[in-house]
Amino acid sequence: MTPTNAAAPPPPETAEQLAAFEARIAAGEYIEPKDWMPERYRKQLIRMMSQHAHSEIVGMLPEGNWITRAPSLRRKMTLIAKVQDEGGHGHYIYCATETLGVSRDQMVADLLSGKAKYSSIFNYPTLTWADIGVIGWFVDGAAIVNQTVLAKASYGPYARSMIRICKEENFHKRQGYEICAVLASGTEAQRAMVQDAVNRWWWPSLMMFGPGDASSPNSEELLRWKVKRFSNDELRQRFVNLTVPQAQAIDVALPDPELRYDAASGDWHFGQVDWNEFWQVVKGDGPCNRERLAARNKAHDEGAWVRAAAEAYAARRAGAAASAAA
């Protein structure tokens, strides 16, 4: 792959190139960075992967909010480790995205300016300690459903970053479910707290899988190119089927009066997601959109001296090495 040059238009794509590319995909081959790929495939991957990376980074904020107030040392160590993992996961995906010819600086700039999107789930507030449990259980649970499939995505670097993430993410879900299970078997106030958190996070968690198949503009192409392996609605159903028995086991209710088991399909039928709310949050009017962006910018600005110090230290060491050699 030649580095993308903004000044020169990409060479025209021939029908033969496209056919050969799609034949490779159909044969189950992985596409690697230097392989020929349609510009559209590259663009779709950059969009999807950079959004995914941004989501990991912004996802550090709602949970980081509770580190100082974690109820025990064990919970605090866990939460620090989890938030650090999210930063690492963002890093894996940024690296993978860079192989498509977009720079890290550009992606970070797009996040900080508000141009780039990230998962809407992180624009909801973490009001109580139970939210930390429910995020691990629902949000990481939904992410695992998504990422387990993305680990077979046709773009090699993306698939490899997902495999690495999936290995680490199971701890995130289990620690969250453990928090919920402990609260659910606690006092009346603790039970009410976890039920309230479940009520607030259930529907936004279902929205994490993206719009329904009928109104998901990118899905058809991503499925054809095997970036996605299952549709948004299929993955949403898989998540619901996994989660309902987990809720029953700790005796918390999922806030959906239409939820019922359908013996014919083996699926849990669930009610209609409020897509108006989804689009409202995507477009920037969620409860915390502005707060998240402000927090990211503040962190970036306050880290400037660390970056400057690292550069100065490296320059001084290089200078010392050069004068020692002279």
Added chain:
Amino acid sequence: MADDASNGAPAGGQWPLWEVFTQEQTGQPHEHAGSVHAVDAEQALQNARDVFGRRGKVVSVWVVPTEQITASTPGDAGPFFDPGSDKAYRHPQFYKAPRGVRIY
């Protein structure tokens, strides 16, 4: 993971890219794990540890400036690797042995 060695030094003051190779236990090969940006080799090593060694499953790590890697290109893969693909006599199955003889 920046598998693309031609892609290492974007403009705009971005720190150089380093490819990271980790070994999970002695006796195993170092495998490509991904990449990190770092201002120098020492920081690249520390970043690689933080990013790819958080869970202890690493006993050794290499970092290599991405721009120092020379790689084959997919377009040339056919002719480049071709000399190896038509030499059946490099494989044991090419040779006949009398029935019933245990060779290995």
